[in-house]
Each structure stands twice: as C-alpha cells, then as structure tokens.
Amino acid sequence: EDDEDDENDYSSQRQDSSNLRQSMSATAINKRHDFSGTYKRTNAVNFEAFVGAQGAGYVQRKLASSIQLTHVLVMDPTLKALKLQEKAGPLDMENTYTCGADYQENVIAKSTFRARIYWE
Numbered sequence: 001e002d003d004e005d006d007e008n009d010y011s012s013q014r015q016d017s018s019n020l021r022q023s024m025s026a027t028a029i030n031k032r033h034d035f036s037g038t039y040k041r042t043n044a045v046n047f048e049a050f051v052g053a054q055g056a057g058y059v060q061r062k063l064a065s066s067i068q069l070t071h072v073l074v075m076d077p078t079l080k081a082l083k084l085q086e087k088a089g090p091l092d093m094e095n096t097y098t099c100g101a102d103y104q105e106n107v108i109a110k111s112t113f114r115a116r117i118y119w120e
Contacts, residue, residue: 041069
C-alpha cells in the first residue's frame with residue numbers, strides 16, 4: 001500500500017514538473033515583444049565608418065549617411081518571422097528572416113552580407 005502511495009506521489013510530481021516547464025516556456029514567449037512598426041532614422045553614430053568597413057568608397061559613405069532611411073518591421077503573430085523593409089529612395093530593400101534559422105545572404109550594392117536573427 002505504501003509503495004502505491006509513493007508511485008502516485010511520484011506521478012503527481014512528474015505532472016507538476018511538466019506543467020511548470022510548459023508554463024515557463026509560455027512565459028518566455030510572452031516576454032517577447034512585437035516591434036512591428038515604422039521607424040525613421042534620425043541619427044546614426046559612426047555610420048560612415050560602418051559602411052566603409054563594408055567596402056564602400058568615400059562618395060558611397062557620404063551618400064549612405066545622408067539618406068533619410070525608414071525601416072518598416074512586420075513580425076508574424078508567433079514572433080518567429082520578421083519582414084524588414086528599408087526605404088531610402090533608390091536603395092529600397094525587403095528581406096524576410098526566420099528567427100533561429102540559418103544565416104540568410106543579402107546582396108547590397110554588389111556585396112553579399114550574411115544576417116541571422118534570434119531571441120535572447
């Protein structure tokens with residue numbers, strides 16, 4: 001009889017542990033925020049140096065830093081995918097990323113860049 005009570009207690013503890021893991025997982029997902037919206041760049045620190053490190057010349061660096069760039073982020077309801085639109089006149093781009101997936105290659109002005117997104 002005591003063995004049967006011990007087994008029932010153990011079974012109950014396993015279920016409680018399983019429920020706790022599911023609850024913690026749901027809590028982690030709920031802490032993620034949907035950042036969908038339109039963002040306008042008003043200032044960028046060291047952007048010319050950043051663009052130069054990617055191989056851009058003097059004129060390209062100056063042009064890139066002077067463009068009034070607008071970012072449009074659209075996140076799916078599960079927060080596992082992100083569509084990023086960058087609007088800057090002649091340099092409009094759109095990329096879709098999947099959270100946690102392998103690197104995605106993007107080509108900008110004949111240069112290839114690898115990007116990957118993930119939650120921390």
